[in-house]
Amino acid sequence: MAETDYVLELKNIRKTFGALVANDDINLRVRRGSVHAIIGENGAGKSTLMNMITDIYEPDGGEILLNGEKVRFKDPMDATRHGIGMVYQEFMVFGDLPVLDNIMMGFEEKRWGIFLNRKKARMRIEEICRDYHFQLPLDARADTLPVAVLQQVEIVKVLYRGADILILDEPTSVLTPQGIQGLFEAIRFLKAIGKTILIITHKLREVFEVADEITVLKNGKVTGHVLPDEVTEEQLANLMVGREVILQAHKIKSEIKSPVLELQDLSVKENGVQRLKNLNLKVRSGEIVGIAGIAGSGQQQLAGAVVGLTRVEKESRIRIGEIEVQDKSVRERKKMGVGYIPQDRMGEGVNKAGSVWESAVMGYQTVHGYRRKYLLDRKQAEDFTNRIIREYSVKTKGIHEKVINLSGGNIQKLVVGREISLCDKLLVIEDPTRGIDVGAIEFIWEKILRIAAAGTAILLISHELNEVMQLSDRIFVMYNGTLEYAGTHGELKEEEIGLLMTRGGDADEKKA
Amino acid sequence: MRKKLEINEEAKSNLIRYAAALLAVLLIGAVLIAVQGENPGKAFSEIIKGAFGSKINIGNTLRHTMPCILTAIAAAVAFKSGVNNLGLEGQIYFGALTAAVLGYAFKLPPGVHVIVCLLASGVAGMLYALLPAMLKLVFQVDELISTLMFNFIAVLLTEYITMWWIMGGRGSDGSNAISTPPMAASARLPGLIQGSSASLGVVLAFLVAVLVYLFYRYTVKGYELKQVGENIRFARAYGIPVARTFLGIFLMSGFISGLCGGIEMSGSYGSFTAKFITNMGWDGILIAYIAKQNPIAIVVVSFLWGALRAGSLQMERMTSLNKLTVNIIQMLFVLFAAIDYKALLDHMRQKHIRSREAG
Numbered sequence: 025m026a027e028t029d030y031v032l033e034l035k036n037i038r039k040t041f042g043a044l045v046a047n048d049d050i051n052l053r054v055r056r057g058s059v060h061a062i063i064g065e066n067g068a069g070k071s072t073l074m075n076m077i078t079d080i081y082e083p084d085g086g087e088i089l090l091n092g093e094k095v096r097f098k099d100p101m102d103a104t105r106h107g108i109g110m111v112y113q114e115f116m117v118f119g120d121l122p123v124l125d126n127i128m129m130g131f132e133e134k135r136w137g138i139f140l141n142r143k144k145a146r147m148r149i150e151e152i153c154r155d156y157h158f159q160l161p162l163d164a165r166a167d168t169l170p171v172a173v174l175q176q177v178e179i180v181k182v183l184y185r186g187a188d189i190l191i192l193d194e195p196t197s198v199l200t201p202q203g204i205q206g207l208f209e210a211i212r213f214l215k216a217i218g219k220t221i222l223i224i225t226h227k228l229r230e231v232f233e234v235a236d237e238i239t240v241l242k243n244g245k246v247t248g249h250v251l252p253d254e255v256t257e258e259q260l261a262n263l264m265v266g267r268e269v270i271l272q273a274h275k276i277k278s279e280i281k282s283p284v285l286e287l288q289d290l291s292v293k294e295n296g297v298q299r300l301k302n303l304n305l306k307v308r309s310g311e312i313v314g315i316a317g318i319a320g321s322g323q324q325q326l327a328g329a330v331v332g333l334t335r336v337e338k339e340s341r342i343r344i345g346e347i348e349v350q351d352k353s354v355r356e357r358k359k360m361g362v363g364y365i366p367q368d369r370m371g372e373g374v375n376k377a378g379s380v381w382e383s384a385v386m387g388y389q390t391v392h393g394y395r396r397k398y399l400l401d402r403k404q405a406e407d408f409t410n411r412i413i414r415e416y417s418v419k420t421k422g423i424h425e426k427v428i429n430l431s432g433g434n435i436q437k438l439v440v441g442r443e444i445s446l447c448d449k450l451l452v453i454e455d456p457t458r459g460i461d462v463g464a465i466e467f468i469w470e471k472i473l474r475i476a477a478a479g480t481a482i483l484l485i486s487h488e489l490n491e492v493m494q495l496s497d498r499i500f501v502m503y504n505g506t507l508e509y510a511g512t513h514g515e516l517k518e519e520e521i522g523l524l525m526t527r528g529g530d531a532d533e534k535k536a
Numbered sequence: 537m538r539k540k541l542e543i544n545e546e547a548k549s550n551l552i553r554y555a556a557a558l559l560a561v562l563l564i565g566a567v568l569i570a571v572q573g574e575n576p577g578k579a580f581s582e583i584i585k586g587a588f589g590s591k592i593n594i595g596n597t598l599r600h601t602m603p604c605i606l607t608a609i610a611a612a613v614a615f616k617s618g619v620n621n622l623g624l625e626g627q628i629y630f631g632a633l634t635a636a637v638l639g640y641a642f643k644l645p646p647g648v649h650v651i652v653c654l655l656a657s658g659v660a661g662m663l664y665a666l667l668p669a670m671l672k673l674v675f676q677v678d679e680l681i682s683t684l685m686f687n688f689i690a691v692l693l694t695e696y697i698t699m700w701w702i703m704g705g706r707g708s709d710g711s712n713a714i715s716t717p718p719m720a721a722s723a724r725l726p727g728l729i730q731g732s733s734a735s736l737g738v739v740l741a742f743l744v745a746v747l748v749y750l751f752y753r754y755t756v757k758g759y760e761l762k763q764v765g766e767n768i769r770f771a772r773a774y775g776i777p778v779a780r781t782f783l784g785i786f787l788m789s790g791f792i793s794g795l796c797g798g799i800e801m802s803g804s805y806g807s808f809t810a811k812f813i814t815n816m817g818w819d820g821i822l823i824a825y826i827a828k829q830n831p832i833a834i835v836v837v838s839f840l841w842g843a844l845r846a847g848s849l850q851m852e853r854m855t856s857l858n859k860l861t862v863n864i865i866q867m868l869f870v871l872f873a874a875i876d877y878k879a880l881l882d883h884m885r886q887k888h889i890r891s892r893e894a895g
Contacts, residue, residue, distance in 0.1 A: 355775030
């Protein structure tokens with residue numbers, strides 16, 4: 025029967041968050057017993073889409089059909105009862121509970137309706153493990169286990185809950201190559217047994233290895249529905265990251281002089297996970313060095329390490345000018361002329377609960393200082409704020425307006441204006457134009473190009489490949505905590521860089 | 537011009553809040569009093585008489601306003617920067633004991649003696665706050681729990697110190713005789729209104745409130761502390777040393793609490809008695825909460841609090857009602873003042889619209 029051919033169908037799904045359209049008219053059909061990959065850059069709308077299938081969000085429009093029937097779940101538990109199980113990127117495990125308890129949590133076997141029946145639960149879980157070839161230490165505490173095993177715990181958990189459709193969100197991002205192979209074997213086995221698997225990823229090579237069908241999302245829209253043997257990696261990369269160039273930056277020829285920032289063997293470990301691996305990089309005065317890459321490849325740690333927010337490993341050296349700064353505080357580096365435009369402008373760039381002037385003068389006390397050292401000179405603060413508002417055309421009712429009332433573009437102009445006005449040596453910029461309108465993008469680009477021409481060294485980290493390509497003098501691609509050189513301005517084509525971003529070149533393979 | 541408008545906006549919403557809470561509380565209070573067989577009108581008029589009826593009554597109101605202001609300011613300073621110092625009570629106890637001991641054990645010239653006592657009480661409160669602060673910074677012990685526990689320790693430890701170190705164990709026979717010898721006259725704060733228990737302390741408290749207000753408004757440090765409280769990630773990203781700030785806040789809050797204990801000794805009690813107060817620190821936390829940590833609003837609410845306190849004593853004397861009735865009313869006021877009436881109104885309006893659309 026045609027309608028049971030597809031176990032899950034999404035029709036014209038639409039979801040918006042304020043002005044942001046996260047999913048726009050999405051159509052998706054998932055064949056029963058297949059492995060269906062959904063690929064796209066971060067922010068393409070993959071997670072939003074999956075969260076609507078598991079009912080964390082309610083779609084604004086469109087419908088979801090399960091086994092040919094229209095469904096609307098009451099809550100995530102309800103979706104689970106309908107046989108949809110999600111394995112999240114961040115595992116939902118209770119570290120100090122044994123594996124057994126973690127698996128049965130929320131769906132316990134009971135005796136007389138109130139008492140836990142551990143024995144029965146254990147029997148069922150052991151059966152699942154036998155049937156699906158998992159070997160789990162059921163009595164070990166979850167926090168003693170490696171991530172690959174925890175992932176299996178999560179998969180067994182959704183199977184225990186009776187899932188027919190398994191959604192795996194970026195399942196390989198935490199795994200070693202061996203772990204990935206193990207996972208793929210499990211996926212193939214689950215498929216053979218008749219389960220349907222949706223795998224969300226941005227790693228193209230894996231898609232080719234395991235998927236039967238591929239759906240590509242970009243900017244909240246489906247840009248392609250293909251079979252793996254129909255396309256090449258290049259074509260897929262292009263569907264995923266390629267975009268028409270609407271904006272053209274006018275690069276100003278600047279004189280590139282001595283290095284301002286020098287990274288030597290920069291490594292960062294967080295909670296035992298190696299985020300950056302022996303990075304070496306120089307950014308010179310007057311130069312814009314752009315870092316492209318899929319989100320979560322280590323960009324945040326790189327920015328954090330340079331401005332002083334992230335602790336680096338012992339052997340790492342960070343030099344600004346001639347001075348080693350890896351042990352210096354954020355404040356000390358700020359005094360040296362290091363500016364920072366963070367990715368999360370609302371959470372980190374400003375104090376949205378405060379007034380515009382409060383966010384505008386942050387750092388002023390450190391860099392310039394007020395007329396009297398300990399007193400905040402209101403006049404001085406207001407003058408500085410007004411200067412930023414004027415020079416960066418921040419649209420606001422006045423310096424006492426609450427930041428939260430400003431639009432994203434205007435908040436970003438405020439942050440950019442502040443950092444450019446305060447720091448003239450090195451500027452670390454993360455996603456300067458994310459989610460803001462074209463006019464503001466052009467404006468901010470021009471400001472960035474202009475201060476580079478005036479001699480500031482700029483480390484530009486962006487998830488918009490186009491932005492990196494437009495603005496940078498030299499381009500690097502970050503992949504899994506390493507940097508790979510991707511040519512000077514205009515040297516490589518978009519597809520070539522896109523491929524490096526999704527595959528990491530061959531460097532990764534040589535090491536492994 | 538615009539600025540003025542916005543301040544008015546905030547003050548307006550606060551006034552609505554206080555008025556709505558007061559109205560609700562008056563109604564419930566009236567029922568509460570009527571149920572006990574008394575005339576609510578009479579009870580309320582006794583409260584007002586007791587609070588403002590005479591110069592002496594006003595003095596009593598002011599006397600009770602003092603600890604409210606100081607503890608609320610101590611709490612507000614902490615809460616503003618995201619520090620959950622619930623240990624005000626314990627810090628008050630140590631401040632009080634320190635002032636009392638210095639007050640009787642030393643002979644110093646009049647002016648100097650009081651100042652020494654009060655400064656020492658602040659330092660004692662500060663040191664007692666240092667313990668949970670260090671626990672937090674070194675061992676990541678949540679200050680919410682540690683300060684709470686330190687309160688119990690302070691109450692019992694000051695009692696122990698008074699009984700065994702100061703009185704040499706002689707107090708063990710009597711019930712409420714566990715107290716230090718009286719402080720020297722030179723260690724006492726001068727009275728403010730003849731015949732009442734109000735001392736210069738209330739002026740000091742008011743000064744502290746003003747200082748804190750000015751500190752947050754006009755100093756770089758105050759600006760930084762505000763940013764830490766409102767968005768710690770923002771503060772950290774731009775170089776405000778968050779750990780050091782945390783410690784500073786804790787010490788400042790402890791100092792003000794300790795000072796409150798010292799003023800209680802020098803201004804009112806004259807000697808430290810075990811378990812001399814209950815809930816003074818908690819009142820401060822509640823007031824800071826109602827006043828949304830605004831020093832000016834704290835002074836206003838504290839005055840209201842002090843008036844209710846003084847008035848309730850009068851009511852108790854003149855009617856058959858217990859002053860616990862007033863306590864209940866005070867707590868209800870906190871509950872009602874905690875409601876965001878504007879948000880509630882918006883919510884109801886929206887629900888109304890939605891139900892109309894659906895129907």
